[in-house]
Amino acid sequence: MPASVTLHQLTCSTPDNHPLFTDLDLTFGPGRTGLIGRNGTGKSTLLRIIAGRIPPAAGSVSMAGTLGMLEQSVQVSPDTSLADQLGVANDLARLDRLDQGLGSIDDAGSADWSLPGRIESALKSVGLPALALDRPLSTLSGGQRTRLGLARLILAAPDIILLDEPTNNLDADGRQAVVDMLHLWRGAAIVVSHDRALLREMDAIVELTTLGAKTYGGNWDHYAEQKALELAAAEQTLASSQRRVAEIDRKIQAVTEKKARKDGAGKRKGAKGGTPKIMLGGLKENAENTSGEAARIANRLRTAAAEAAAEARAQVEILTPLSVALTPTGLPAGRTVLQADSLTGGPDADAPIIRDLSLQLTGPERVAITGPNGSGKTTLLRLLTGALPASAGTARILVPHAMLDQTVSLLDPGLSIRDNFRRLNPDAPETVGRAALARFMFRADAALQITGTLSGGEMLRAGLACTIGGEHPPQLLILDEPTNHLDIHAIEQVEAGLRGYDGALLVVSHDTDFLQAIGITRRIDLGTPQQEAG
Structure with a gap:
């Protein structure tokens, strides 16, 4: 069965009860999926829920296949070694016992003699030298720890990998190591990242917002094209909504002016006499009732049109990139x-x-x-x-x-x-x-x-x-x-x-x-x- 992750009606809030996402239904299948969204929308939280690190407030996660995760930051204790971080400390200790002639029958039956070579190969593939595996993890830089985390995933070879901002703290070679790893991955990969170069390597983009999640087929460039089309459509909707408001305003003004002219003519005719007062009163009441109903209809139409225009304007503001005009510094070209x-x-x-x-x-x-x-x-x-x-x-x-x-x-x-x-x-x-x-x-x-x-x-x-x-x-x-x-x-x-x-x-x-x-x-x-x- 192909590797996959399915979210059913998933709901989660921050500790202070600020909702991150509600009733989220989403499926991640084989291939590389980039998960994007503004800070605070819950991308890292969603990965941790999928990995079983934290429970959701409601809903469930179902999974086909084994899973491994690279977190954005690693808590380092003083006694954690590289072997501990790679998840191979016990396996290496077993091989060491067998090498010294101290191993048990169980050790012999469980020994993986290919492990040292696979560790060296995994480290090399992420740009790390053959490091001493008893070395404290705290002696590595942030970028080296990220690379070590990638090596752990290569060694474990799960069906599904979750990567949370994997290129943070990495230089160009480290970023390329992440790209190379994803190119070779045959299972499912869910990648939270702001790195547009990395997102160009994705097969699909999922955008997480306060309204839910939306999937875009293709990589970052395809997503950006689709967002540009959405902006153009939103701008067209806004222009149409504004024209509708203006049209209703013109009609209301025309009806108001027509009524004023008609009322003026009626008053002049009444002043001349010839029409019974009871009929004049009835005509006035009918006119007022008709006018009041027309005004109510016009107000409803205008309110609806104004609300549509406001919604379209808000959508345009969400999609429109920031443009800033600044005061010149006055810096001369040759200074x-x-x-x-x-x-x-x-x-x-x-x-x-x-x-x-x-x-x-x-x-x-x-x-x-x-x-x-x-x-x-x-x-x-x-x-x-x-x-x-x-x-x-x-x-x-x-x-x-x-x-x-x-x-x-x-x-x-x-x-x-x-x-x-x-x-x-x-x-x-x-x-x-x-x-x-x-x-x-x-x-x-x-x-x-x-x-x-x-x-x-x-x-x-x-x-x-x-x-x-x-x-x-x-x-x-x-x-x-x-x-x-x-x-x-x-x-x-x-x-x-x-x-x-x-x-x-x-x-x-x-x-x-x-x-x-x-x-x-x-x-x-x-x-x-x-x-x-x-």
């Missing part, structure tokens, strides 16, 4: 914004990660810093901004700048978004601040949210609003992995904001779609010899 000479340093002064690096940014350049995990990308940003003292060499930023790290620590989590804007832009009037925040979709009361309560996507959007959204945006913006943990909708909003920014950009990111969307003009690869980079 040097950043200069680093023979820069050397790192967290360990005795073993610097960055060695003798020279770099210059001029004018409104858009520069990406790329390289494999551990090559020192974040360390370089900290050296350039002075957050980490250099062991040797110099770094100078020569224009007003802002740095948005992975946690957007520039913002005070205890303040509202509006108060953070005022803190960072003390001379800006309230109206200017409100307008800046509205451009980044923090309108009215949304601007009063406490920053520490925001999602990852909202946090980064707030950081952009408070820095480049004001009257005097910085001429250099530095970003460290801005798309990590953001949903695709949030990434597109950030891309739109950055496209409207005319200053210089220095960005650390593995997301090639994001770098292309924001118009990167130059790349500095820390995986190559670091001599002259500018």
